[in-house]
Amino acid sequence: MPTLEEYQxxxxxxxxxxxxxxxxxxxxxxxxxxxxxxxxxxxAEGAAExxxxxxxxxxxxxxxxxxxxxFVTCPQSLRFVIETLAQxxxxxxxxxxxxxxxxxxxxxxxxxxxxxxxxxMQRFYYNLHQQIRSGADAITLxxxxxxxxxxxxxxxxxxxxxxxxxxxxxxxxxxxTALPDYTMGGGLPANLARVEYLSHRPRQIPxxxxxxxELDYRHFLDYYRSLF
Numbered sequence: 001m002p003t004l005e006e007y008q009x010x011x012x013x014x015x016x017x018x019x020x021x022x023x024x025x026x027x028x029x030x031x032x033x034x035x036x037x038x039x040x041x042x043x044a045e046g047a048a049e050x051x052x053x054x055x056x057x058x059x060x061x062x063x064x065x066x067x068x069x070x071f072v073t074c075p076q077s078l079r080f081v082i083e084t085l086a087q088x089x090x091x092x093x094x095x096x097x098x099x100x101x102x103x104x105x106x107x108x109x110x111x112x113x114x115x116x117x118x119x120x121m122q123r124f125y126y127n128l129h130q131q132i133r134s135g136a137d138a139i140t141l142x143x144x145x146x147x148x149x150x151x152x153x154x155x156x157x158x159x160x161x162x163x164x165x166x167x168x169x170x171x172x173x174x175x176x177t178a179l180p181d182y183t184m185g186g187g188l189p190a191n192l193a194r195v196e197y198l199s200h201r202p203r204q205i206p207x208x209x210x211x212x213x214e215l216d217y218r219h220f221l222d223y224y225r226s227l228f
Contacts, residue, residue, distance in 0.1 A: 001176040004063045010179040011059045011169055015051065017182050017193045019162055021093070024048040037098035037157045050092045051162065058088040058162075062170035072132050075125035082125075082149070085170065086156050086163035094158050101157050111154040112206045120206070121155055124148040138175035142168035143224040147217055152206050180227035196223075 002010070015022045024044040042050075062085060065071055071081045086099060105113050112120045124144075131141055149155050150164035169179055182193040200220040206213055 002173075002178055004060065007063055007169065007173065007179065008056060008059050011055055011165070012052070014165055014179060014182060015055050015162065017190055018165065018197065019051055021047050021159070021162070022051040034101075034157055037095055039093060039095055042093065047093055051089070051159075054089045054091050054093075055162065055166075057091070058085050058166045059169065061085065061088060062166060063173055066170060066173040072129070075122070075129045078128055078132075079121070079125045081170065082145070082163070082167045085166040086159065089162040089166055090156070090159045094156075098157055101154055101160075106154075109154070110202050110205050112152060116207060117153060117155070120148070120153045124153065138172050138177045139225055139228055140221070141171040142180070143221045145171060146224065147220050151201050151220065152213075152217075178228070180224065182227060184226060 024047070065081065071077050083099065090099065101111075101117060102114055105111070128141065128144060131144060145167040146164045149167055150160045154160050156163055165179075172179055182188070182197060183190055188196055200216075200223050202213065202216045204212060
């Protein structure tokens with residue numbers, strides 16, 4: 001059973017592997033209005049420091065709430081937990097009231113269209129709740145969270161990768177499961193871990209070809225299981 005300190009270490013390792021913000025890179029390409037939602041005057045160095053500090057706070061919140069029954073009673077309670085984690089990882093980075101992706105659709109990434117985003121979020125929380133009720137294993141739940149929060153739907157205006165990994169961490173903590181190793185146990189060079197992860201993105205805008213959507217998710221799920 002991993003301790004809080006061990007989860008902090010694992011999450012910090014993953015942050016440095018997978019987060020551009022933690023490396024001092026502010027990418028504003030996810031949506032046309034993303035730059036306007038970032039706290040004014042925030043530079044890349046400041047964002048990197050906040051990413052590290054915010055992670056510690058989010059891991060502690062997830063760990064302390066891992067056995068909180070009220071967090072999994074309904075889709076709305078799951079949404080509360082995950083959006084709280086997203087707020088924590090974005091503290092001081094996103095302006096207040098600017099948590100969600102909005103405005104124009106990304107011209108760079110194949111995410112769920114903004115007009116469909118709220119419906120997609122509602123479906124995700126409902127499906128996650130159903131999976132929890134059915135007794136799905138923690139790795140399946142974690143994969144579902146990372147897929148929808150970051151890769152497919154991209155819920156938030158910034159920090160989707162960090163928020164997705166904190167949501168998956170919380171779901172794994174509930175089962176006392178270690179966090180994923182994106183280097184596949186050291187078999188993948190650290191500088192290629194993020195590249196490999198992103199190679200499993202959807203191949204088209206979600207919703208346009210449901211059969212392909214399902215194939216893309218199954219491909220991601222197989223990859224995600226290989227990280228444990």
